[in-house]
Amino acid sequence: MAIPEFxxxxxFLSHLLELRSRLMRALGATLVAFLAIYPFxxxxxxxxxxxxxxxxxxxxxxxxxVASPFLIPMKLSLVAALFVTIPYLLYQLWxxxxxGLYKHEKTLVWPLLISSTLLFxxxxxxxxxxxxxxxxxxxxxxxxxxxxYQPDISEYLSFVLTMLVVFGLAFEVxxxxxxxxxxxxxxxxxxxxxxxxxxxxxxxxxxxxxxxxIISQVMLAIPVWLLFELGLWLxxxxxxxxxxxxxxxxxxx
Numbered sequence: 606m607a608i609p610e611f612x613x614x615x616x617f618l619s620h621l622l623e624l625r626s627r628l629m630r631a632l633g634a635t636l637v638a639f640l641a642i643y644p645f646x647x648x649x650x651x652x653x654x655x656x657x658x659x660x661x662x663x664x665x666x667x668x669x670x671v672a673s674p675f676l677i678p679m680k681l682s683l684v685a686a687l688f689v690t691i692p693y694l695l696y697q698l699w700x701x702x703x704x705g706l707y708k709h710e711k712t713l714v715w716p717l718l719i720s721s722t723l724l725f726x727x728x729x730x731x732x733x734x735x736x737x738x739x740x741x742x743x744x745x746x747x748x749x750x751x752x753x754y755q756p757d758i759s760e761y762l763s764f765v766l767t768m769l770v771v772f773g774l775a776f777e778v779x780x781x782x783x784x785x786x787x788x789x790x791x792x793x794x795x796x797x798x799x800x801x802x803x804x805x806x807x808x809x810x811x812x813x814x815x816x817x818x819i820i821s822q823v824m825l826a827i828p829v830w831l832l833f834e835l836g837l838w839l840x841x842x843x844x845x846x847x848x849x850x851x852x853x854x855x856x857x858x
Contacts (some may be wrong), residue, residue, distance in 0.1 A: 627697040646678035649685060653765060654758075656677035656737040659756060660745040669757045673701075677758050686727070686767055694721055713787070718806045721780050728776030729769040736768065736824045743820055768821070772786050773812045775829050782836025803833050 642649065658664040668674050687694075695718050703711060748754040756764075785791050796803075807829040811822035 606827060624701060631690075631694050632696045634690045635683075635686050638689045639683055641812040642680040642685050642689070643678070643696075646682050649681055649692065650678065651757075653681065654761065656733070656754065657741045657761060659738075660741050665755070666758045666760075666761060667755050667838055670759055673759050678717065681762060688726075691725070695722060699794055700821070706771045717784075721777055724776040728773040730777070732768045732772035733765075736772065737765065739820050739824070740816070740818060743818055762818070768815070772828075773823055774826065775810070775814075776832060778829055778832040779836035779839060782833055783840055786840045793837060797837055798834075804830050809834070 654666060657666070668677075670676075699714060699718055703714070721832045782796065786793055786796065804826075808822070808826040810829065811824075811826035814827050817819035
């Protein structure tokens with residue numbers, strides 16, 4: 606797909622029309638994906654609810670709100686459509702801003718878009734296949750005697766989607782690290798020297814962004830720390846050209 610060339614004399618109205626065109630394409634793609642996914646909402650909800658249903662005595666969730674049986678399938682299908690169309694949505698964003706970028710900036714954006722998309726998906730998969738199967742048995746196991754643990758489907762879906770998004774964004778840490786070094790905002794040596802603060806911040810984010818259980822907090826904090834280390838390691842080759850890559854101590858004195 607061709608990217609329109611930058612024109613300094615292009616009126617402001619033309620930019621607004623271009624933005625509207627990109628937004629309409631993004632909305633159209635999301636709508637098509639939604640219509641394709643919605644007929645299979647039963648299978649989709651079964652898949653999303655399986656980490657919790659494994660620990661429930663009868664494997665059933667509750668629908669407390671009157672409209673939940675109708676609204677939840679629509680919400681889940683819409684979110685799934687957004688997840689599926691993320692690459693196309695990012696392309697539309699890129700196509701809109703590309704004409705205003707320099708050539709060397711354009712060569713950097715494509716790898717960033719692809720890698721950030723893959724890392725977001727990887728974070729969401731990590732949350733679903735690793736974190737959730739550990740969290741729900743913990744919640745069910747600490748329920749007080751005489752309390753039946755059977756969450757509402759609306760609360761459950763909000764919880765799961767929040768976890769997927771949080772872990773997806775957390776897995777963008779290597780991209781953020783590389784960008785800070787690549788743009789000259791800081792250096793690899795400076796970031797390495799601040800490692801203790803990064804570790805503390807990772808655990809603080811785990812405490813604030815996840816439920817109040819030690820499992821999900823640690824499962825978020827440790828990957829964030831390791832991904833920060835990955836970003837530092839990759840910056841040896843993809844960092845700023847003027848970055849000092851000589852052998853320096855990466856641990857604070």
